[in-house]
Amino acid sequence: MSDFERGSVDANGITFHYLAAGQGPLALCMHGFPDSPYTYRYLLPALADAGYRVVAPFGRGFAPTTVPPDRHHVHTSTMVADQIALAGALGGTGPEALLIAHDWGAVGAWGAGSRAPELWGRCVILNIPPFGIFGENLGTYEQVKKSFYFWYFQMQRVIEDAITADDFAFVRNIWGDWSPGYEASEDLGYLRDCLADPAHLQTALGYYWGQFDPTRFGSPGWAAEQEAAWGGDIPQPTLYLHGTNDGCHGMDEEKTRRVPDHAGKGSEAELISGVGHFMLVEKPDEINERILGFLQRTG
Numbered sequence: 226m227s228d229f230e231r232g233s234v235d236a237n238g239i240t241f242h243y244l245a246a247g248q249g250p251l252a253l254c255m256h257g258f259p260d261s262p263y264t265y266r267y268l269l270p271a272l273a274d275a276g277y278r279v280v281a282p283f284g285r286g287f288a289p290t291t292v293p294p295d296r297h298h299v300h301t302s303t304m305v306a307d308q309i310a311l312a313g314a315l316g317g318t319g320p321e322a323l324l325i326a327h328d329w330g331a332v333g334a335w336g337a338g339s340r341a342p343e344l345w346g347r348c349v350i351l352n353i354p355p356f357g358i359f360g361e362n363l364g365t366y367e368q369v370k371k372s373f374y375f376w377y378f379q380m381q382r383v384i385e386d387a388i389t390a391d392d393f394a395f396v397r398n399i400w401g402d403w404s405p406g407y408e409a410s411e412d413l414g415y416l417r418d419c420l421a422d423p424a425h426l427q428t429a430l431g432y433y434w435g436q437f438d439p440t441r442f443g444s445p446g447w448a449a450e451q452e453a454a455w456g457g458d459i460p461q462p463t464l465y466l467h468g469t470n471d472g473c474h475g476m477d478e479e480k481t482r483r484v485p486d487h488a489g490k491g492s493e494a495e496l497i498s499g500v501g502h503f504m505l506v507e508k509p510d511e512i513n514e515r516i517l518g519f520l521q522r523t524g
Contacts, residue, residue, distance in 0.1 A: 229269060231279075235290075235301070243282040243291040247273025251317030253345075254281040255308060257328020257353075258429055259396045260503065261287060261415040264327065267509030268516065271471055273338035275517060278317050286428025287419040296428040298435040302452040305336030306327060310343045312337075320346040323520070324461075327351040327505065328473070329432055335487075336455030338463070348463040348488070349516055352471060352502055354454040355487040359479050360448065367475055374399070375442075378433040385426055393417055402472040404501030412506060459482065462487035464519040466512065468500035491523050 229244040240273070244262050246269045254265045262281035272279045283290040285299060285307055293299075308326075312318050324345040325332035331353035338348050353359060362368045377516050378384055396416060400409040420426045441447045465484040466478045478496055485492035500507050 229266075234282075234311065234314045236314040237291050237307050238300030239285065240247065240291045241282040241285075241307075241311060243280050244269065245278070245280045247272055247277050247279050249276045249278050249317070250319065250321035250323070251312065252277040252279045252323040253308065253315065254279060254331065255310055255324075255330030255333060256281065256284055256287075257330050258432060259399060259416050260412060261327070261419050263412065263415040264503060264505050265325075265360060266352045266506070268325070268505055268513055270500045271513045271517060272323075275520065278315075279316055279322065281313075282311060283419060284515055286425055286431065288422055289427045292424045295431075296424055299428060299431040300435045301336065303435075303452060304432075305340060305454055305522055308337035309344065312341070318344040323347055323442060325348065325349040325351075325516075328353060328502070332455055335459060336457070337512075338459035338461055339455075339457035342460045345461055347520065348459060348461045350465050351504065352467055353474060354467070354476060354480065354484055355458070356463070358453060358476075358483060359474070360451075361480070362475065363443075365475075371472060371475060375433060375437040378430055379437065379439060381430075381434065384430065385423060388426065388430075390399065393420075394418040400503070404468075404469055404503040404507055405472065407501065407503065407507045409503070411507075412503070420427050432445055456506065458487045460489045462491035462523045464492070465494040466504065466515060467494075467496050468502065468504050468507075469496055469498050470501040473502040493519060 229246055233240050233242045252272045256262050256264050262283055265281040269279045322345045324334050331350045334350050335355050481494050481496040484494040504512050
């Protein structure tokens, strides 16, 4: 694996640390839970070779990024604001810049791409569809089973101990469910480093505490709030990729075909057979090829 440049930048009230490579227009790569910017370890050098300044921050709550003042409530609007602020602080934005995002990062990207379209010319979004399609899925029986951890994480008096027990065994099992057959030991090592400190773990859980309070989740008020944060269509040409084996959020062919309706002209979407939620590390050569091919077709 390449030795990445390390750096930090102040954005949206905290100090984000990041991995980086290359020179050129910005390619901002945002991760989710339970992973780290090292999920981009194969894509970073490929994008750097393609002429980009690639920056993959440690997300809000993930060490060594600093703990925010409110670590018990990370709202989707904050995720959106983080991405917009990071792009502004890092520079290199504009028509040639890229926004690449996965999982919670994808949630933020649907909002950031629509609310600050001048910052990025194209987007690549992985594994979480736009809010309209996401909302369709949430109430289905199959998705309720996949999303059990939304509710499990609400047990705030015990959940921190439950997640860290037996060397983060719960997270190992999540990776096993979300990307079946993938050996995640390296990724779990990075994740432990990010969340070993209780304050950082609380902030990572704050994404779930901030969105899925059982007293509000699914209500008209909750839906309107989420729609306002990340529900807008994005104008940029966007590549959306989703795996058939994704144990986190399920998508079928019909819903995948509809994703480009929520993005700009030239957008593409593909349901990829045989990969799960963490496709960037499961089949890096295959996924990198798809991303670079999209950039060539839309450049």
